[in-house]
Amino acid sequence: MKPGDWAVLLALAAATAALAPVAFRGGAAEKAVVRRDGVVVAELPLTQARRIEVAGALGTSVIEVQPGRARVAADPGPRQYCVRQGWLTQPNAVAICAPNHVSLSIAGRASSHDSLAY
Amino acid sequence: MTASPIELTATADDHRIARYAAAAIALSVVEAAIPMPLPGVKPGLANIVTLIVLARYGWRDAVWVSLLRVVAGSLLLGQFLAPGFFLALAGALASLLALGLAMHLPARAFGPVSQSLLAAFAHIAGQLVVARLWLVPHDGLFTLVPFFALAALLFGLANGLAAAKLLEDAGPPHP
Numbered sequence: 001m002k003p004g005d006w007a008v009l010l011a012l013a014a015a016t017a018a019l020a021p022v023a024f025r026g027g028a029a030e031k032a033v034v035r036r037d038g039v040v041v042a043e044l045p046l047t048q049a050r051r052i053e054v055a056g057a058l059g060t061s062v063i064e065v066q067p068g069r070a071r072v073a074a075d076p077g078p079r080q081y082c083v084r085q086g087w088l089t090q091p092n093a094v095a096i097c098a099p100n101h102v103s104l105s106i107a108g109r110a111s112s113h114d115s116l117a118y
Numbered sequence: 119m120t121a122s123p124i125e126l127t128a129t130a131d132d133h134r135i136a137r138y139a140a141a142a143i144a145l146s147v148v149e150a151a152i153p154m155p156l157p158g159v160k161p162g163l164a165n166i167v168t169l170i171v172l173a174r175y176g177w178r179d180a181v182w183v184s185l186l187r188v189v190a191g192s193l194l195l196g197q198f199l200a201p202g203f204f205l206a207l208a209g210a211l212a213s214l215l216a217l218g219l220a221m222h223l224p225a226r227a228f229g230p231v232s233q234s235l236l237a238a239f240a241h242i243a244g245q246l247v248v249a250r251l252w253l254v255p256h257d258g259l260f261t262l263v264p265f266f267a268l269a270a271l272l273f274g275l276a277n278g279l280a281a282a283k284l285l286e287d288a289g290p291p292h293p
Contacts, residue, residue, distance in 0.1 A: 001231055001279075002226070003227050004224070004229075004232055005227075005228060005229050005231035005278070009232075009235060009271075009275060012236075012271055013271055016267040016268055022264050
């Protein structure tokens with residue numbers, strides 16, 4: 001190791017350390033987006049608890065929001081898939097009540113990728 | 119046996135490049151067997167050979183050895199023309215470019231370790247450009263940059279130290 005080698009090593013180590021926050025930037029969940037037939041009917045910030053009712057094709061779906069999470073609390077659909085999905089917390093998570101034409105999704109600050117596959 | 123109309127004469131240069139390329143290819147094949155936590159992260163042991171060739175015989179020979187290693191190594195591993203091949207090629211070209219510049223740093227202060235580190239970072243930069251433009255056209259790819267940078271730092275240092283030690287032990291070249 002010559003003096004210049006140490007300088008290069010320290011400079012690149014500093015650059016690597018400066019990059020570290022990028023890895024943990026993860027999109028935070030910001031709001032719940034409720035759609036009826038693909039049209040946004042409500043955007044609820046995930047900061048305060050709320051319940052809203054959405055009129056769908058079969059009846060009324062109840063969307064419940066709590067700080068940091070949201071769920072479909074009740075739905076008239078026959079198989080209850082979207083209700084049984086429970087609380088959604090991650091950006092881009094989605095619960096679809098297909099029979100009732102209602103969907104609930106979580107949006108982050110910037111809509112990001114779902115996953116990376118190799 | 120009929121005489122072949124094509125005569126290929128291998129010069130001493132060709133033999134030397136072939137010998138070093140063979141060593142580099144062997145190292146690529148060996149390191150392919152080492153499991154790595156993140157896809158695309160490899161120690162790049164073959165770059166030790168590139169660094170030694172660069173120090174002893176210059177940039178032109180290093181380019182030959184490096185590109186022969188990429189092509190022949192990928193053929194042996196069944197990766198030829200697969201996405202991984204283009205990533206390796208982009209990385210190799212970028213790091214050869216970096217080595218071409220880094221070799222002009224004053225030798226008094228900068229040794230193979232500097233060259234290795236700079237080449238390692240150029241390697242991930244070249245790979246990321248190709249990956250972003252072609253394989254994963256999404257900015258989410260850049261979330262992986264810190265991990266690639268850390269790998270480049272560690273393996274660039276390790277390979278540089280190995281090359282420096284080998285060059286020191288071997289002494290001046292005897293062509």
